Amino acid sequence: MEAIANPLYFFSNLSLNPPSCSNVVRFIDVLEFFFVAHPQSGRKEGEEHRRVMYFHPKGEQFERQTEITGFAEAVVNFTENFLSTCSRREIKLSDNEDGFDFRTVTTQRTEHVYIRTEDDQFILGVSLSKQLSQVSDYPLFQPAIRSILSDAYKMFRMFFGTFSSFIKVVPDDIPKFRERLDFFFSKYIPLLKVHKMPLLDHLGGVEFLRMSGPLYLNVVSLITELREEFPIIEKIMILYQDKLLYYQLSKRDLPSLFRYLTHNLLPTTLAPELEHSGRNTSKGRYLRGPTDLTTDAPLLGDESLSVVHLHSDSEDLEELIGYQMMVYRCLNATVCMFVRNCGGERRDSDASTRSSPPQNGIVSRRLLRNIDQFLETELALVASKIGDEIGDEKFPEATDFHYIYFNPSSLSMTSSLSTSPALSVAASGSASKVLLPPVDVNRLVCDTMSNFVSETEEFGECFVKSSSDWWIVIKKVNSRLLVLILPPSSYTSSLADVQSKTATIVKSHFEAIFFS
Amino acid sequence: MEVEVPGGSEAVGGGGTDTGSESSFKVSQVEIEDVEENLKNAEAIFEHLEQLPFQVFILSEFGKPIFVNNDRNEGEVVSLAALICAFVSRCQSWGDSLMTMTSQDNHIQFLHKSPLIFCVVSKYPEQLDQQLEVLFEQICSILSKSQLENVYKKKGDNYDLRKLLRGTDRLIDSSISSWRASPINLVDSSISAIPMNPSDREFLSSTMASSMGAAKLDGALFGIMIAKRQIAAIVRFKKYVIHPRDLNILINLVSDTTLQTDAQNWVPICLPRFNDTGFFYAYISYPWCNKEQDVPACLVLLSVKRDHFDGLKEVRHQIVTKLENNSKFFTNFSQAVKTPNLYQISQIGSNSESLWSFLYLNHSSRQVCMSASK
Numbered sequence: 001m002e003a004i005a006n007p008l009y010f011f012s013n014l015s016l017n018p019p020s021c022s023n024v025v026r027f028i029d030v031l032e033f034f035f036v037a038h039p040q041s042g043r044k045e046g047e048e049h050r051r052v053m054y055f056h057p058k059g060e061q062f063e064r065q066t067e068i069t070g071f072a073e074a075v076v077n078f079t080e081n082f083l084s085t086c087s088r089r090e091i092k093l094s095d096n097e098d099g100f101d102f103r104t105v106t107t108q109r110t111e112h113v114y115i116r117t118e119d120d121q122f123i124l125g126v127s128l129s130k131q132l133s134q135v136s137d138y139p140l141f142q143p144a145i146r147s148i149l150s151d152a153y154k155m156f157r158m159f160f161g162t163f164s165s166f167i168k169v170v171p172d173d174i175p176k177f178r179e180r181l182d183f184f185f186s187k188y189i190p191l192l193k194v195h196k197m198p199l200l201d202h203l204g205g206v207e208f209l210r211m212s213g214p215l216y217l218n219v220v221s222l223i224t225e226l227r228e229e230f231p232i233i234e235k236i237m238i239l240y241q242d243k244l245l246y247y248q249l250s251k252r253d254l255p256s257l258f259r260y261l262t263h264n265l266l267p268t269t270l271a272p273e274l275e276h277s278g279r280n281t282s283k284g285r286y287l288r289g290p291t292d293l294t295t296d297a298p299l300l301g302d303e304s305l306s307v308v309h310l311h312s313d314s315e316d317l318e319e320l321i322g323y324q325m326m327v328y329r330c331l332n333a334t335v336c337m338f339v340r341n342c343g344g345e346r347r348d349s350d351a352s353t354r355s356s357p358p359q360n361g362i363v364s365r366r367l368l369r370n371i372d373q374f375l376e377t378e379l380a381l382v383a384s385k386i387g388d389e390i391g392d393e394k395f396p397e398a399t400d401f402h403y404i405y406f407n408p409s410s411l412s413m414t415s416s417l418s419t420s421p422a423l424s425v426a427a428s429g430s431a432s433k434v435l436l437p438p439v440d441v442n443r444l445v446c447d448t449m450s451n452f453v454s455e456t457e458e459f460g461e462c463f464v465k466s467s468s469d470w471w472i473v474i475k476k477v478n479s480r481l482l483v484l485i486l487p488p489s490s491y492t493s494s495l496a497d498v499q500s501k502t503a504t505i506v507k508s509h510f511e512a513i514f515f516s
Numbered sequence: 517m518e519v520e521v522p523g524g525s526e527a528v529g530g531g532g533t534d535t536g537s538e539s540s541f542k543v544s545q546v547e548i549e550d551v552e553e554n555l556k557n558a559e560a561i562f563e564h565l566e567q568l569p570f571q572v573f574i575l576s577e578f579g580k581p582i583f584v585n586n587d588r589n590e591g592e593v594v595s596l597a598a599l600i601c602a603f604v605s606r607c608q609s610w611g612d613s614l615m616t617m618t619s620q621d622n623h624i625q626f627l628h629k630s631p632l633i634f635c636v637v638s639k640y641p642e643q644l645d646q647q648l649e650v651l652f653e654q655i656c657s658i659l660s661k662s663q664l665e666n667v668y669k670k671k672g673d674n675y676d677l678r679k680l681l682r683g684t685d686r687l688i689d690s691s692i693s694s695w696r697a698s699p700i701n702l703v704d705s706s707i708s709a710i711p712m713n714p715s716d717r718e719f720l721s722s723t724m725a726s727s728m729g730a731a732k733l734d735g736a737l738f739g740i741m742i743a744k745r746q747i748a749a750i751v752r753f754k755k756y757v758i759h760p761r762d763l764n765i766l767i768n769l770v771s772d773t774t775l776q777t778d779a780q781n782w783v784p785i786c787l788p789r790f791n792d793t794g795f796f797y798a799y800i801s802y803p804w805c806n807k808e809q810d811v812p813a814c815l816v817l818l819s820v821k822r823d824h825f826d827g828l829k830e831v832r833h834q835i836v837t838k839l840e841n842n843s844k845f846f847t848n849f850s851q852a853v854k855t856p857n858l859y860q861i862s863q864i865g866s867n868s869e870s871l872w873s874f875l876y877l878n879h880s881s882r883q884v885c886m887s888a889s890k
Contacts (some may be wrong), residue, residue: 074599082624
């Protein structure tokens, strides 16, 4: 126990550990350190510590921060020696698909992952403690840690733009960069929860709501009308509870936005809604932004809308554009609208690097008022229809197995093992009456994925039996992935039993989305 | 004297014979083909090096290179070794120890066994830790662990261990290349037995046992017949067991072609799993090598006594004579050793179309057998 870098974590973790039946773990409970480094800033002898832009835990000694970031930089350079030229080219290619160049280091006590971003100028690193992860029943799976790290970066980038935008303009901006990193990550990291089934974090899909054709048409026409009415809205996304209904924005931004909404923004709004549930529930409202729409006062300070940086619609453009985000919620339905930002909050110098054409005005109270008037009736209509349809199948038969389904082309993911905090109770569409799989089964699923299921193959099938008699079935058809986790039972004593059980499950639960 | 009969009792059925088990195992490693022809220029050589399945670095914990199996230039090796050493000691200073690093397509494994540091770079992650352990034991077999530990204390941190290991690079090399040929032996530190008729194996083992027993040499503990990097028979005294890892070191030693003459060799060797501070004396002979028979079998007799050479020479004579006198056995044996049969799928009683290959590991004897693939 004395080997823990910061004993405070260990103690705090003991008292605040989520109950063991939960399927998520607080990231901070397994975290040893997290950093953002800019090696270029620490080139001068004696000033190496300047490369550290952000370091968690904050109380860590300067010397150790420097050591850790220096180690990471050295690992990156050392492993470079063994990269063949052809794989270097591959890395450049995969870079475009948002896969970051990465390194991992395993020591006896920790698991490190480093990623390089923005033309290899920045290194983000994270280290998880093996001991703490054991205490938390969290299996360490490097691809998942990598995804968690990349997601953290993408989330920052979404709110504040690229790292280089801070560095590029004036070197003086470094203190401001540090301040922004601190502002963001000091909140992000403590709130971050990761799945005990790490594969979920690795796949990082979004959950769509399954609905009937006519209903889907209703949603689409609502969005179309809305955009027709308000052409200033460039991108849009609509959710019901914590599930996605429809979106019109780049797929590269979808997971981050979805996660922000379902994990951060929506849960915080749920409590007030429950409080006021007695009166006027069909009244829609904006989350964030101004509360008073009756005046025409400019939106300043607390009332101003958040700005997010999103990719342009053409998939090959890396450029990020600032958008003002309006989030409107009514009867469990949430519409997220994006209007191109010009000036506004980003009057500061770094905004000039992301030039945005000044054709659109920024969001005013008047616009908000108009959209409110439109959505108040239209959205309420659609939302209550959805509510009726969901309500009809309120209690779908509970399954006697666990599953993960992921379609990489739509990013659609459903799983009996995922929950988004707070909303999960309401959205119990995927109940399973089986106990959560034990940690060794979760680990086995990850190991099987990385050792026996090729990422590039579009088809594959794999059956694995754990030593505790759970069965794991992995099917890949047309790149769509289905992972079934079957608890020990007398119906699954042989491989043939499991195969027929799998066939039954696919037929009854996944036929519509998964052709066996 | 106890007789161990490897291979179990299954008889080897007829059917397609295979030329040597190693070549017929399809192993998922990069094959190096037509090396000389393809390498026309320096860049091609560099490219080729990157394709090498294993790049191994052995250095002292003070950063001095001891062994590398690639053709990087001296300067590059020295700086890489310095880095490896720095990584290891940095982690040590954190009260931790470095195990692996990975990048997009490389897996790097580290092993720090004071006073040495081992590092391997590979495209494949499997069993790299075991492979480095094997290398460490390989070095111990030459120097013994206690000698190794004392060397730097006596000669100072900057001592060049290569002076003591002179000429043994090829043993390390062949150990590394055997990973490619029969990784399965490493996987669970197991040994594989060369397929033989059970009755023949019985005769071979009992002949070896009786000859060793009759000689009454106190300290002569093991007798092993090896062919094609596989075991034909082991005899041992009841109290003593030889670990599969140690057997693999012996196998590696006797597979060294410079030993393979009809002369006899008397080689001191440390078997670290048996005792990492002392030495065995191995009487190694290839009784039927370079004669008209050319049977690639090797007889190893191990004793802890330095002066057993003549005694073991006599034992060897006894064994060889007895074996040769049983002409039926000897014909079968030569056949089995020269062109070993691989285990057939049909031998495990299933003719199922979907069964392609099988692998059997006996946990108590650490014996492994693997079928030919369909």
